[in-house]
Structures are given as C-alpha cells and as structure tokens.
Amino acid sequence: MKSVQQIVAVLKEKGYKITPQRLAIFEALEGNTSHPSAEQLFIALRKKHPTISFTTVYNTLQTLKDLGEIRELAIDPERRRYDPDLSSHHHAICSECGAIFDVYANFSHGLTLPEELKNSFIVKDFEINFYGRCTNCSSSETSHEV
Amino acid sequence: MKSVQQIVAVLKEKGYKITPQRLAIFEALEGNTSHPSAEQLFIALRKKHPTISFTTVYNTLQTLKDLGEIRELAIDPERRRYDPDLSSHHHAICSECGAIFDVYANFSHGLTLPEELKNSFIVKDFEINFYGRCTNCSSSETSHEV
DNA sequence: CTGTGTGCAAAACGTTTGCATGCCT
C-alpha cells in the first residue's frame, strides 16, 4: 500500500470521499505486517473510533483491494486476511499458533510453468505459502502424542 | 489419495466403517482433478446417491484430510477445495473463470527461506499458487477497459 | 445541496454441531 497521504490523493483523484473512517483504516493498515483480518482491524480501530462499523471496514478493504492497494491472502481458510505490503514477498504459516511470517526472497528465478501449461495459461503473479512450525511452537512442544 | 481399494483397506484397518456414502465419496475423489469444494462433491454425489447429506460429505472430507489422504487447498477464499492428488504439484488459477490447473514441476530447488527466518521457522511443506488467465479467457476478452 | 459513505439490522453463505435413527461390523 502507498502511504496514507498518497492513498488519500489516489482516492480523491478517483472521486472517492475521504472520511474519518477511511483515514483511520488507511492508518491502521500502513506498515501493518500482522496480516490482519477484517475483524482484527475492526477491533483495533474501535479503540480510537468507537463508532466505526464492520460494514465500513469491509467496504474500505474491498475498495483498497479493487484499487490494487492491498492484497488479499489465501492462507487462512477461516477468514480473509489482508496485506498492505505490495512488494514481492511470500508467507510462512505456523500450523501450531497460526503466526504468519513474511518471506522476503526473490524466488521468481526458475519458476516458469511447464511447457504444456505455458500455452494455456498466462501468469501474472504467484504466491508461495510455506507451512511448518515456528521455533517458538517447536520448542514448547516438548513431547506429547495426545 | 490412494486407490479406492487401498483407502478402504486403510480405513478398515483403523477401525472406520465402510459405508456406501463413504465409498461413493472415495470414488468421486479418485482421480478427480477438478479441485472440488464440498458442495460440488455433494451435488455430484447426489445424482447416484440421492440421500447423501452435506454432513457426511464434510465428515468424510475431514477424515480423509486427517489421514493425509487428501489436501485442502488454500486458493479459493470463498470455500475450501480438496485435492486427492498428493504428488508434489502446484496450482494455477484463472482469475477470470476460476479454473484451477495443476502445475507439475519440481520447484523445490532453490526455495529455501532467507537466513533470518531459517532460525525461527521449520518448513514442512510449501505450495505455490500462480495467478493469471487461461488462454480461453484471454482470447474471449478481446477488448474492454470497464 | 447532492450523492456517496456510514452504521444498523437482517440475510446469506460455508461450515460445524447436537441429536435421534440407521446400519456396518
């Protein structure tokens, strides 16, 4: 996502209105590396903006997504998660605690589709999800077969 | 997923009962490359087994997932999709028509986490999702800026 | 002043659960 300032400019330019709620959402997202869900944002926002509604959070996330200013992540089957970081990066998900780590690495080298597919699919983007365990969870799990 | 025969053997061995519904689900999944959702399976199954219920489909998918006989895919934020193909492969999703293509290629070479993360995360598995357009959709979309 | 954006409540959607009945073993 661009800076709050730039986002405001973009939205204005496109005829969107800048409301206090939208501003608050932009601010909550700027530099946010927690891959929040709509609800997490809502809860965080409510502290400073007690009147904000779920609807507005959803609406604004949708708008930002449509404008390509945030990414919707397909890592959590339970709920949608959003990432304002548009730079090329990937994610590692701890299957134990659910923590999502950013993986900054350029893997694009060598990631080309096999010949058969090259003729029937044009890749615009790709995402790599690493599944495993963070060391926190690996160490705390000393031994149990449940 | 193993063959229906083998799955039946595995389940029997573990004390699960082999019901006509479960058999039908195994058969519907065997060799299925459509990455079906629970609902798609349910609809397909109902043709031959009009009495089958959503609950049973969900239950059985869960069982197969727990046994590691099918994979749950994180590609569609709307609903969970299942893949009986356990061989190492990835997916390409057409953002236009939603078609999901299998990508058979060994990308593991060179896909290691950056140093900082290596110490805090242990990768068990990874999945690559390619996003783009299938040529079908690319060609039918001759021109429009909407 | 106009119309987009907001917030509420209700609905929709995919999925899970509780429970009585059925049927595999």
Add this chain to the structure above:
DNA sequence: AGGCATGCAAACGTTTTGCACACAG
C-alpha cells in the same frame, strides 16, 4: 447387539446486503 456413521435441523462465524440517515465535496 453395540457403537460408529448418517441425516436433519439448528447454530455458528464470516461476509454481504438493504435501507435510512449523515456528512464530504
């Protein structure tokens, strides 16, 4: 015969929608 599996209906959490009011432009 016993107990797990089934199917129904209700509950659940997330997301969407309809609508009256508010407020940014």
